[in-house]
Amino acid sequence: MEKLRKHIEEITAITDEDFEAVKPFFTIRKVLKHQYLIQQGDEAKYEYLILSGIFRVFYLDEDGKEHIVQFATENWWMSDYIAYFNQKKANMYVLCMEPGEVLSLTLEGREKLATILPQMEHFFRVKLTNGYMALQARIVSLLSSNPQQRYEEFAELYPDLIQKIPKKYIAEYLGVSRETLSRLYTAP
Amino acid sequence: MEKLRKHIEEITAITDEDFEAVKPFFTIRKVLKHQYLIQQGDEAKYEYLILSGIFRVFYLDEDGKEHIVQFATENWWMSDYIAYFNQKKANMYVLCMEPGEVLSLTLEGREKLATILPQMEHFFRVKLTNGYMALQARIVSLLSSNPQQRYEEFAELYPDLIQKIPKKYIAEYLGVSRETLSRLYTAP
Numbered sequence: 001m002e003k004l005r006k007h008i009e010e011i012t013a014i015t016d017e018d019f020e021a022v023k024p025f026f027t028i029r030k031v032l033k034h035q036y037l038i039q040q041g042d043e044a045k046y047e048y049l050i051l052s053g054i055f056r057v058f059y060l061d062e063d064g065k066e067h068i069v070q071f072a073t074e075n076w077w078m079s080d081y082i083a084y085f086n087q088k089k090a091n092m093y094v095l096c097m098e099p100g101e102v103l104s105l106t107l108e109g110r111e112k113l114a115t116i117l118p119q120m121e122h123f124f125r126v127k128l129t130n131g132y133m134a135l136q137a138r139i140v141s142l143l144s145s146n147p148q149q150r151y152e153e154f155a156e157l158y159p160d161l162i163q164k165i166p167k168k169y170i171a172e173y174l175g176v177s178r179e180t181l182s183r184l185y186t187a188p
Numbered sequence: 189m190e191k192l193r194k195h196i197e198e199i200t201a202i203t204d205e206d207f208e209a210v211k212p213f214f215t216i217r218k219v220l221k222h223q224y225l226i227q228q229g230d231e232a233k234y235e236y237l238i239l240s241g242i243f244r245v246f247y248l249d250e251d252g253k254e255h256i257v258q259f260a261t262e263n264w265w266m267s268d269y270i271a272y273f274n275q276k277k278a279n280m281y282v283l284c285m286e287p288g289e290v291l292s293l294t295l296e297g298r299e300k301l302a303t304i305l306p307q308m309e310h311f312f313r314v315k316l317t318n319g320y321m322a323l324q325a326r327i328v329s330l331l332s333s334n335p336q337q338r339y340e341e342f343a344e345l346y347p348d349l350i351q352k353i354p355k356k357y358i359a360e361y362l363g364v365s366r367e368t369l370s371r372l373y374t375a376p
Binding site: 059061065067068069081082085086091114118121122124125128129131132133135136137138139140142143144145175 | 247249253255257269270273274279302306309310312313316317319320321323324325326327328330331332333363
């Protein structure tokens with residue numbers, strides 16, 4: 001739970017007493033490689049803060065083709081957010097690529113935390129602001145960039161992920177072929 | 189300003205006194221057709237709440253091709269958010285398609301509002317949550333849907349925009365050709 005506290009304190013100060021009130025809302029869970037946290041059709045009951053490990057959130061289209069919505073690693077939050085915020089069944093999958101631990105939080109817990117602790121309302125607003133910008137950047141990239149630009153943007157934004165995630169999935173995320181990606185990897 | 193109050197009260201209750209404190213943060217501005225609120229290279233000083241009119245937010249790639257990030261009409265918020273939240277120069281254009289009025293808010297004003305009025309922090313968090321879901325839905329749609337699905341999703345989400353915005357721009361937003369879109373329009 002010390003990681004959670006540090007994560008919150010990157011955004012806002014929190015007293016020992018207030019952090020004691022935060023802790024019960026989170027449940028720690030170990031996740032094994034290849035394990036799903038969410039599958040299509042599940043109730044999307046939780047969002048997850050990653051303490052360790054690597055995950056990917058993806059969507060399967062009608063032809064069974066996978067489309068990666070996000071990767072996520074330490075200190076990132078993830079869920080099928082459309083399903084989670086609307087309390088509907090998931091359309092997405094959240095899959096563990098490298099084993100680790102996550103903290104899970106229900107929507108009810110999230111809303112209650114925001115109500116009882118103003119600094120948590122602030123924390124969630126700041127995290128959403130950052131998330132909103134990241135998604136907008138992804139849309140701009142999908143709409144307009146060529147494969148090389150997309151790769152460069154990704155490498156600049158997420159230098160650690162480039163090292164840790166198989167190229168196959170990075171190519172898929174960027175919407176480029178593996179051949180193109182290999183060429184970019186070896187470019188000076 | 190009554191529209192602003194109604195808009196806030198869709199999310200959270202606000203007293204007369206608190207609303208009096210909110211009002212000075214907003215400046216009303218009339219916008220003419222074809223007028224730009226933001227152009228690439230500008231300081232993105234404001235975000236805008238639309239009182240009336242129709243706008244589009246777009247990006248020009250290196251070849252001068254336009255990529256539409258969002259349309260916006262009454263009660264929607266818009267800006268070049270990456271530039272606005274980071275207080276950097278804009279990469280995007282915000283253009284008026286149908287004349288109207290907007291309320292503008294600086295980032296400093298937004299942060300101050302959130303600090304002095306807890307219900308405004310809550311308001312912004314809820315609006316960001318909705319915005320986050322809308323962007324995620326757009327990403328999923330860009331990644332995986334065929335033109336017909338994209339059109340149907342758009343028509344379902346924004347039935348009023350379908351009536352008001354020239355087909356040319358809807359086709360551009362959806363990333364489909366105008367011919368494809370015309371076929372979809374006339375489909376039963």
